[in-house]
Amino acid sequence: MQPRPLSMQEVLDMLDPQRIAKFLHVEVPIRIAERIRWIQDIPNWEEIQELRDIHTSHMKVFRDLRLVQRRPTLDAFTAVVQHALHAQQPVRHKVALAMHRLHTQRGEEFGSDFTDPWADDFLLNCIGTEMLMSQYLACVTMEDSGARQRGHAMAGIIDPDCDVAQICRETAMKVQEITEEHTGRCPFIQVEVFQERAIPRFSYIPGFLRFIMTEVLKNSCRATAEVAKSDRDVQKRPINVIVCADDHEVAIRVSDRARGIPFGVGQKVWSYLYTTAGKGPSNYGQHATSLAGYGIGLPLSRLYARYLGGSLNLVSLPGYGTSVDLFLRRVNANQVEIVPDNDADDSDRRS
Ligand SMILES: Nc1ncnc2c1ncn2[C@@H]1O[C@H](COP(=O)(O)OP(=O)(O)OP(=O)(O)O)[C@@H](O)[C@H]1O
Ligand SMILES: [Mg+2]
Structure with missing residues (x-):
């Protein structure tokens, strides 16, 4: 079946x-x-x-x-x-x-x-x-x-009138707290909304959006806190969240100035086998905290985005910073579950 x-x-x-x-x-x-x-x-x-x-x-x-x-x-x-x-x-x-x-x-x-x-x-x-x-x-x-x-x-766990910007603001505050608790530094996160026309109703699962935003912002905050030499330096490296939309899609861009991801790492950030926090399978997760450590934040976030037809992409500008783009479909009929099918051929399933 x-x-x-x-x-x-x-x-x-x-x-x-x-x-x-x-x-x-x-x-x-x-x-x-x-x-x-x-x-x-x-x-x-x-x-x-x-x-x-x-x-x-x-x-x-x-x-x-x-x-x-x-x-x-x-x-x-x-x-x-x-x-x-x-x-x-x-x-x-x-x-x-x-x-x-x-x-x-x-x-x-x-x-x-x-x-x-x-x-x-x-x-x-x-x-x-x-x-x-x-x-x-x-x-x-x-x-x-x-x-x-x-x-x-x-409507159950679905919010038929999901306020994306508000979720981004709330998540930003929560992630700032987690980062401060673990690193002693509190990166500045600015959420900006661009919209030319009134946004039509958008049904989405707030819990899923919160998950994605938390993981992406944790990565940016952790990298910013690690790269900054002083509290003043942290302030010079703000993290920007841009929320915009048209009738079909909502887009959220998170960009930081934490020097990016080393060129050699490339696509490995999407791997379940890759993390720079606590290495090695023998001690997998041993040094993990609520900020980082399992290497699954990005790949899982991409799956939550894909689940209803959206996408998550990451671009690293070497030496400058990283930006992550999240796209979500906003028309109910176009938001269709992606359910991998064992009987479909591999290229279909994994594209
Ligand atoms: N914005 C960023 N700036 C610099 N490095 C990043 C950034 N985002 C991700 N990375 C790198 O990619 C790696 C993988 O990220 P990912 O979120 O998948 O796992 P993690 O943060 O190590 O652990 P967790 O499962 O707790 O999220 C990180 O360990 C980090 O080295
Ligand atoms: Mg992470």
Whole structure:
């Protein structure tokens, strides 16, 4: 059975818990089964502890979802979805760790040419089920509290009137705090909005935008704090966030003056195997903090952007700074889930 990607419009048309539950009950097991197959496709996957863990938790969630009933009430189903979402939380770090382990134990055959596309597909698929399950749980909460009937501003986890600039400002403040806590320096972040005409309603998942902006700004703040020689020098290296839009797209550019990324690093920033904070698979994540350390901030952010048809690109100007461009689609019908398909050919899946 093939996954069935939804458009934003279809998700918005499914706010009744019964309706989304019916869809999710069929769809999530299909997507989980895909992920189980991808693990099993890795030769001797059982030798990698993290792959075993992920496999076991996926099998359990698959079974629980197949066995649970949606009648006479949704209560049992809701409990299973809550558990499934909870079980998915540690998966991203386990996937990254599994990729590091595969590479160190088996060498270049399992270098980034293998691990990065594999982890991209796996985690993009996870983002889709995370969205569906979170959306379902939010719809149940709204229904129970009567919020849907009262015409609550949120539609589950989706904000039909998402204020991108406000999210950027709030995230900037939070990231400044994290940076100051870890480096003692507080980079200056300026958010500017350019819009020629009134922006039409834009449905988006604020949680996903917050994730992307947090990761991108953490990288810029960390680099700025490390490069600056003094507090005055920090002030001379402001981080600029530009928000602009037309009827079809919203674009956000984050640019810093932290001297850029060394030329030799290039595309490696998108690799799950690359970080300059705490190196090596044996101590993977050991020195990680809430500011940096796992090497998954950029690749994961790009997946969150891609998930509904957007994109994330990075340009480094050597010796000057780095700029990251995020594009998001804003027309509901054009915001369609990207769900990697095991049966499609590789070039389609990974382009
Ligand atoms: N704006 C930037 N300026 C300089 N270097 C950067 C910038 N953004 C990313 N990098 C480099 O790219 C690497 C990978 O970034 P990424 O966000 O994927 O991982 P990380 O920050 O090391 O860890 P985390 O998983 O916590 O985000 C960083 O370790 C850093 O060396
Ligand atoms: Mg990072």
